[in-house]
Amino acid sequence: MRLGSxxxxxxxxxxxxxxxxxxxxLLAILIGLALVGLIFLQAGVNPLTGFRxxxxxxxxNPFGLPLTINRSVFILLCTCAFIVPMKAGVWNIGTAGxxxxxxxxxxxxxxxxxARESQTPSLSPVLVIVLMMLGAILGGALIGAIPGFxxxxxxxxxxxxxxxxxxxxxxxxxxxxxxxxxFMGGGGEGTGFKLSESVFGPTVWGQTFTIPIxxxxxxxxxxxxAKSTLGYQIRAxxxxxxxxxxxxxxxxxxxxxxxxIGGMIAGLAGYHYFAAVPxxxxxxxxxxxxxxxxxxxxxxxxxxxxxxxxxIPFALxxxxxxxxxxxxQGQLHLGYGIDYALLGILMITLVAFQFFYxxxxxxxxxxxxx
Amino acid sequence: xxADLRTGxxxxxxxxxxxxxxxxxxxxxxxARGQVESMPIQPIRRGDTVLEARGITKRFxxxxxxxxxxxxxxxxxxxxxxxxxxxxxxxxxxxxFGLLQPDGGEIYVQGExxxxxxxxxAIQLGIGMVHQDRKLIPAHSVLENIILGHPGAGSIPDxxxxxxxIVELCDRYGFKIDLxxxxxxxxxxxxxxxxxxxTLYRGARILILDEPTSALAPPETEKLLExxxxxxxxxxxxxxxxxxxxxxVLAISDRVTVLRRGKVTARLRTAEATETSLAxxxxxxxxxxxxxxVEVERGKPVLEVEDLxxxxxxxxxxxxxxxxxxxxxxxxxxxxxxxxxxxxLAEVLAGLRKTESGRVSIDGVDLSRTSSLERWKKxxxxxxxxRVNVGSIGALSLIENVLMNYHFDAGxxxxxxxxxxxxxxxxxxxxxxxxxxxxxxDILAKSLSGGNLQKLILARVLSRKPRLIIANLxxxxxxxxATEFVQNQLLEAKRHHAAILLISEDLDEVLSLSDRVAPxxxxxxxxxxxxxxxxxxxxxxxxxxxxxxxxxx
Numbered sequence: 001m002r003l004g005s006x007x008x009x010x011x012x013x014x015x016x017x018x019x020x021x022x023x024x025x026l027l028a029i030l031i032g033l034a035l036v037g038l039i040f041l042q043a044g045v046n047p048l049t050g051f052r053x054x055x056x057x058x059x060x061n062p063f064g065l066p067l068t069i070n071r072s073v074f075i076l077l078c079t080c081a082f083i084v085p086m087k088a089g090v091w092n093i094g095t096a097g098x099x100x101x102x103x104x105x106x107x108x109x110x111x112x113x114x115a116r117e118s119q120t121p122s123l124s125p126v127l128v129i130v131l132m133m134l135g136a137i138l139g140g141a142l143i144g145a146i147p148g149f150x151x152x153x154x155x156x157x158x159x160x161x162x163x164x165x166x167x168x169x170x171x172x173x174x175x176x177x178x179x180x181x182x183f184m185g186g187g188g189e190g191t192g193f194k195l196s197e198s199v200f201g202p203t204v205w206g207q208t209f210t211i212p213i214x215x216x217x218x219x220x221x222x223x224x225x226a227k228s229t230l231g232y233q234i235r236a237x238x239x240x241x242x243x244x245x246x247x248x249x250x251x252x253x254x255x256x257x258x259x260x261i262g263g264m265i266a267g268l269a270g271y272h273y274f275a276a277v278p279x280x281x282x283x284x285x286x287x288x289x290x291x292x293x294x295x296x297x298x299x300x301x302x303x304x305x306x307x308x309x310x311x312i313p314f315a316l317x318x319x320x321x322x323x324x325x326x327x328x329q330g331q332l333h334l335g336y337g338i339d340y341a342l343l344g345i346l347m348i349t350l351v352a353f354q355f356f357y358x359x360x361x362x363x364x365x366x367x368x369x370x
Numbered sequence: 371x372x373a374d375l376r377t378g379x380x381x382x383x384x385x386x387x388x389x390x391x392x393x394x395x396x397x398x399x400x401x402a403r404g405q406v407e408s409m410p411i412q413p414i415r416r417g418d419t420v421l422e423a424r425g426i427t428k429r430f431x432x433x434x435x436x437x438x439x440x441x442x443x444x445x446x447x448x449x450x451x452x453x454x455x456x457x458x459x460x461x462x463x464x465x466x467f468g469l470l471q472p473d474g475g476e477i478y479v480q481g482e483x484x485x486x487x488x489x490x491x492a493i494q495l496g497i498g499m500v501h502q503d504r505k506l507i508p509a510h511s512v513l514e515n516i517i518l519g520h521p522g523a524g525s526i527p528d529x530x531x532x533x534x535x536i537v538e539l540c541d542r543y544g545f546k547i548d549l550x551x552x553x554x555x556x557x558x559x560x561x562x563x564x565x566x567x568x569t570l571y572r573g574a575r576i577l578i579l580d581e582p583t584s585a586l587a588p589p590e591t592e593k594l595l596e597x598x599x600x601x602x603x604x605x606x607x608x609x610x611x612x613x614x615x616x617x618x619v620l621a622i623s624d625r626v627t628v629l630r631r632g633k634v635t636a637r638l639r640t641a642e643a644t645e646t647s648l649a650x651x652x653x654x655x656x657x658x659x660x661x662x663x664v665e666v667e668r669g670k671p672v673l674e675v676e677d678l679x680x681x682x683x684x685x686x687x688x689x690x691x692x693x694x695x696x697x698x699x700x701x702x703x704x705x706x707x708x709x710x711x712x713x714x715l716a717e718v719l720a721g722l723r724k725t726e727s728g729r730v731s732i733d734g735v736d737l738s739r740t741s742s743l744e745r746w747k748k749x750x751x752x753x754x755x756x757r758v759n760v761g762s763i764g765a766l767s768l769i770e771n772v773l774m775n776y777h778f779d780a781g782x783x784x785x786x787x788x789x790x791x792x793x794x795x796x797x798x799x800x801x802x803x804x805x806x807x808x809x810x811x812d813i814l815a816k817s818l819s820g821g822n823l824q825k826l827i828l829a830r831v832l833s834r835k836p837r838l839i840i841a842n843l844x845x846x847x848x849x850x851x852a853t854e855f856v857q858n859q860l861l862e863a864k865r866h867h868a869a870i871l872l873i874s875e876d877l878d879e880v881l882s883l884s885d886r887v888a889p890x891x892x893x894x895x896x897x898x899x900x901x902x903x904x905x906x907x908x909x910x911x912x913x914x915x916x917x918x919x920x921x922x923x
Binding site for chain 1: 431720722741742743746752754756759760761762763764765766770773774775777778783786787788790
């Protein structure tokens with residue numbers, strides 16, 4: 001393409017350094033925010049005021065920040081749950097269903113061990129907490145195993161299966177916590193039972209212990225893919241199933257394994273929000289919102305290109321913006337959905353800027369044509 | 371330039387048809403009507419230069435793919451372009467067909483300077499390309515494939531008219547082909563003919579042929595060459611691009627241009643060239659064509675196959691009860707035209723396809739029902755025919771590609787963690803030992819050329835010191851240098867008493883490398899013949915299913 005006396009060309013990039021990737025992402029975020037600024041202008045709000053309010057509440061407010069962190073941990077776990085199958089070339093659109101499975105596992109264990117509110121559990125509370133987490137992992141893994149098995153054995157489309165399981169999970173929870181369900185809370189307001197105070201997720205400086213766990217999961221996954229045989233086999237399969245099969249990697253097994261791992265992590269996300277985030281400790285009426293929130297994991301996984309460490313800052317950003325966006329909507333009397341618009345635009349610019357991971361724009365001064 | 375490109379009128383292509391034949395010929399001209407009348411008549415004479423490239427230069431990051439290439443083609447001439455993989459042939463071909471734009475240089479068609487923005491421009495000027503991989507729709511008939519996308523066919527094709535026109539075209543160039551046949555029923559040679567007809571019908575007068583004989587059996591190659599010679603009689607100009615089949619170049623071309631590393635190293639009349647002189651220009655050194663025969667005492671049987679049958683992807687019986695044995699220090703060749711069950715055989719033996727019935731054993735252990743992984747561990751080494759999609763993973767580094775055959779090896783993995791130092795060292799030593807041209811082991815496999823990729827696969831498989839090597843088309847598409855290398859490595863493995871099953875479509879290769887050869891036709895062995903008694907014509911005929919010789923298993 002010609003621009004004035006310059007020839008503008010695209011060249012394929014061979015490699016992207018971490019620094020370049022960071023710069024590209026930051027540029028994308030800035031441009032995305034600039035576009036959102038137009039929305040603020042259109043609504044008669046100074047964009048600077050708007051953004052200051054969003055970021056101040058999302059990242060610097062004593063009430064907003066813990067909320068942001070809890071959301072970010074949740075999104076990070078969902079991102080990891082999406083990344084593992086993604087590395088194997090399969091799409092886990094079922095983090096919602098799997099985290100519902102995790103929630104059912106958590107509260108199933110709590111119920112069985114007598115850890116309802118105003119009860120005293122039959123085992124030591126630490127043991128109950130560990131068992132509840134295992135229950136969450138198992139619940140998520142069971143829901144995850146279904147699409148994994150069907151994919152490996154019958155090559156069933158995993159996207160359809162996981163999405164259907166999201167609905168199944170949603171209604172399964174409804175069945176359990178509403179009108180006479182086994183997990184129904186007292187008072188009949190359509191929530192699950194509250195946990196006994198003794199088995200609340202432990203906190204450090206008021207923050208839940210699932211924060212280091214989520215970060216640990218991300219680091220562990222990073223090493224799984226970088227160093228381990230299993231990680232290698234998953235990546236090989238994801239990049240080329242036929243070559244992986246040639247190399248002796250079982251093509252039926254890989255989808256099952258990655259969906260089980262993904263389900264386990266999503267199950268933990270369920271445990272995190274319903275049993276460890278301070279102030280909740282039950283399955284609330286609006287548990288469906290958390291299913292919706294889990295979809296940010298997909299975007300986050302795609303933007304971080306399957307790198308669980310790169311997913312951490314994105315999860316934090318999305319957590320803060322969903323939170324701050326919702327707050328600013330009320331505070332500045334903006335129309336409904338400003339937070340969705342903000343995140344939507346940001347995702348589009350981030351995805352669009354991935355173009356620069358693969359291409360460089362080259363400007364060349366043209367020789368004068370005779 | 372460019373003006374006549376946009377009007378869509380071709381300056382010259384159907385002139386010959388109008389002048390040459392009867393009124394029926396003029397009526398049945400197979401190109402969009404209404405164009406001929408409006409265009410200037412520039413009669414082409416035999417020997418006129420129809421396409422000329424001057425100083426074509428094309429750079430890619432890090433390489434100059436074409437460096438000041440000059441080239442011209444005359445009407446009624448076959449001008450072969452010869453060069454190894456990576457010599458810049460494909461780049462030049464893509465530039466001449468408008469798929470790539472050159473960074474420097476000029477192209478002249480009929481003496482007029484042109485610049486192609488896309489292949490459409492090239493097609494408008496009568497340039498056609500026949501790709502190496504067939505771009506036909508298998509479920510459609512020959513006729514439907516030929517008229518598909520043709521501007522003259524209209525949205526509701528007039529089947530009768532187009533049919534007549536194509537029949538005329540077939541008569542003219544001596545193609546005998548059933549226009550109603552479905553493409554999936556055709557042999558590779560016939561498919562090639564359909565591709566050529568398609569470009570001719572589109573109005574091509576200059577045909578670029580990409581590796582025209584690579585997928586053909588000897589009798590079909592003969593037929594194709596005959597048609598090609600016939601076509602030049604009508605002042606068509608043909609530019610075959612050929613990697614390594616020197617005899618073909620000598621047999622058909624009038625002139626030949628040899629490329630090496632992006633530059634023209636020789637341009638000669640074919641009459642003055644010999645196989646050795648061409649190879650020297652191409653490779654840059656002397657090439658030995660005779661492989662020394664390696665005499666190794668035949669040891670005990672390694673691979674024993676009994677009544678093995680298997681299905682192809684369409685669930686048809688593609689391998690029919692074959693029985694054979696491969697011994698230590700023996701190369702057992704399987705010769706056949708592509709699609710006669712060789713691929714299925716290789717996959718069944720490698721454990722990648724289900725055994726329908728029969729038995730496979732290695733060193734006396736029955737492995738018929740075991741997984742591929744189990745067979746790798748038992749000493750099988752498989753070199754697949756599809757290097758890019760099966761034999762390697764382009765997006766992974768060379769180290770991780772080597773790991774493809776080592777991720778299950780206790781020497782390289784402990785407690786589920788890959789010993790990255792050891793795999794790196796192994797990769798580095800393989801790169802050195804096999805002389806793989808690459809900046810280093812961390813480079814992605816997709817950046818390797820075909821020959822180097824094959825070297826990597828070979829190196830990786832042979833480094834496991836397999837008892838049984840299944841080599842499926844190990845030299846297909848490789849240039850002279852790499853082919854020589856791969857063949858010598860197989861002979862080296864033979865010296866080390868490996869049992870080798872060599873599947874090849876290149877009869878010369880099978881006969882010069884193997885100790886025994888089994889021609890395969892439609893999933894059956896037509897016999898098993900010691901190569902020292904074999905006559906090329908007999909084997910060729912058996913590959914075509916013509917003659918059955920009773921052989922001993």
